[in-house]
Amino acid sequence: MESREAINREPGSTRSGRRISRRALVTGLLLTVLACSLLLELCSYVYLRVAEGYDGQHLMMHQFDDYKNIHPTPGYQDTRGVIHNAQGFRRAEDVAMTKPSGTYRIFLMGGSTAYGLGSLSPQGHQKYPVLKNSETIDHYLESYLKDLLPSRRIEVINAAIPSHSSHHHLIYLNQTILKYRPDMVVFVDGYNDYYPWEQNYDQFRDYPYRQWSHLYLDEPSLKAWAGYTGFWLYRKSHFVYLAGKKLRPLWWAIQNLRPQPRRELNVEEALHNLELNAEGNFLRMVERDALILNHEGIVPVFTLQPDLLFEQRKVLTEFEQRLSAEVDQAQPINYRQFKNRARSFVTAKLQQVTTAQGAPFIDMTDILGEIKDDAFTDDCHLTPPANETVAQYIGHRIAPLIAASIEKKEKGGRTS
Template structure:
C-alpha cells in the first residue's frame, strides 16, 4: 500500500498544476460568459439601454417627451426581447413575460394564444417586422402598434360587419425582410391568415449601412449564441466555430440599388407563397428619423444618423421598386413621410428608429386607415 502511495503521490503532484490551470481557465471563461450574458440582459429594457449607450444629456434625460404620460417607467419597458433559437429564422422572441412584454407559445407578442384551427367569425392578421413592429419602447402590451391596431379594427370595422379581428405580432428586433419572408413562407402562411401586413424596410438599410448582405448574414442574436457556443467549445477543449467569409460585412455600404433589389426579391418570394394559399400582403414602409421631413426637436436632432443621405437614397430606391410591383396579392404603402407635417414643438421619435406610445398610435391609425378602405365585409382583403 505504501509503495502504491509513493507512486501515486508524484503523479498527483504532477497533475495538480494542470488541473488547477484547467480550473482557473474554466472559471475565467465562465466569468467572461457571465459578463456577456449580463451585457445582453442590460439591453432587455429601455432603462438598461439608456444606462449603457453613449448619449447626450438631452437624449438620456428627455426620452419621456416621446410618451403621452411622462410618468412612464423605463425599467419595465421591453426593448431587446430575449431570443431563443428558432427554426429557419435563426432566433425569435422567447415565450413568457419579459418586463411589460408578453410572448405567447407561438413566439408572438400577444397575451392570447393563437387558436388553430381558427375559430369561426375571426379575421386573422399577422404583423411582421423588426423592433418597431415588435414594440421596442412601447409603455404597455396594448400600446404596441399591433395592440393598438387590433383595438381600432374591432371598435370600428368589427362592429359593422360582426367580425372579430385578431392581430398577432410576429416580429423581432434586428430582423430584416429576409427573416420576415421566411417566417411568412414557412410559418405564418400555415396558420390560416386572412391578411399579412409588414412594417418594414428600415432594418434592410441598417444592415446594408454596415456592409451586410440581408440575404445571408448573422443578426445580433445569432452572434450572441455563436459567442456562447464558442465559449462552451473552449471549455470542452474543442475548436471554435469557423469564421465564414461569406457572412463577414463588406468594408463599404451596400449600394442602394442592391438594397432595393434584395428587398424586392424577398417580397416576390413571400407574395408567391401567400398566393398559393389565397392570402394578400400589405407592406408598409416604416417611418425612420433619417428620411422624415418633420421639424426635429433638439433631442431628435441628436439622434440623426451620419448616414442620413444613404438612408434617403435607399428609401427612395425601395419605394420605387415596391411601388412598381404588379403582383395580384401585394400592395405597397409608403409611410416614411407620415410625420413630415409635424413641427419641432413635439417629440415623436424615441430615437432613430423607435417610438413611444404617441408614435405607435399614429402608425397604427395610419395602417388602420389604409386597411379600412377595403375591409368591412368580413371577407374582403386589401
C-alpha cells in the same frame, strides 16, 4: 506588551499554538467567495424584480430558434408591460391554431419597430426603456379596426421579431404563421435591410447574428469557449446579466475615449451598390412573400417604416434633435444624405414589385407631421403616439380590403 512567544508565533498558528491547516484556509476562502456570490445573486435578483421588470423566470426576451436564429421567449413577461403568450407572440392571450368562426385574423410582421421595442439609444433608453403591450402598433390597429368594422371580430397578432429582416419572413411564414390561417399579413419593414450600401451585400450571409453560430460551431478555440461560457452565465446568473447590462454603456464610453476617424461615405457609389443589392435581396424577398401569401389566399400588405433621418414634415423636438445628432456621430459622414436619396429609390422599387404582385404598398416615411411631442425614441423606434398614428394610417387603408375580403368569402359561402 506581547511575550516573546507571541512575537515568534509562526504564521497560520493560533494563540493556543494550534496551526491552521491549508485545507481550512482554502475552505474558508471558498465559503467566503460562495457567500459573496450568493449575496450578489440575491441583491441582483431583487434589483431586477424591483427596477427592471423581471418576472422571476425569464431573463432573456428571446431564445434560440433552429431556423431564424432567434424567437421571442414564450411566456416572457416584463412586469412594466411587456407580455409574450405561450407561442412567443407579443400578446397576452394565446392564439388558437383553429381560427374561430367569423374572425378576420391579421398577423403583423417585421423587426423591432413592429414589435414595439423601447429605445436602444443610451439617452433614449432613460426616457423610453419599454413600451407596453397596450402601446404597440398591433394594439392600436386592432382597436382602430374594431371601431371601423364593429360588426366583425378582428384579431391583430404581433408576430414581429427584433432584428429580423425580410428574408426571415419567408422562413417564419412557412415555419409558423401559415398554420394559423391568417386572412391578412401586414409587413412593417425598412430599417433593418432596405438600405444595404455595402458592396456585394447578401442578407442571408451578412445577417449579424450569424457570427455567433460561426463562433460556437466552427473550429473550437479559446475565444469560442470564453464567449460561450460568458453568454451561458449571462443567461443564467442574475448578477452577470445585471452587470452586463449596466457595464455596457461604460464599455462604450471607454471605447469612445479614443474615437476612430469617421468613415466618409461615397454617396454615388453607395447608391449604386444599393441598386445592385436590392435586386438580389429585399426586393426578391418581398416578391416571394407576396407570391406565397397570394397562393394561400391571404392578403399581403407591405409598408415602409418611418425613420428619424428622413427629411419630413415632423418638427423634431429637442430630444429628437439630440437623437439625430447622436445618429450622425455613429454613422459614416454623408450617411444622412445617402439615406434620404435612397428613400426615393427604395419607395419606387417597392411600389413596382408590390404592384406587380397585386399587393398594397403603404409609404409611411412622412406621416408623423401632426405629432408635436416625441415620435421617435431613437433613429427607428417609435413612441406610443407615433405607433398609434402608424396604426391608424395602416388601418384606414386596409379597412376597405378587409370589408371586400369578408364580402367575397360570404358570397362564396352562400353560392356553395
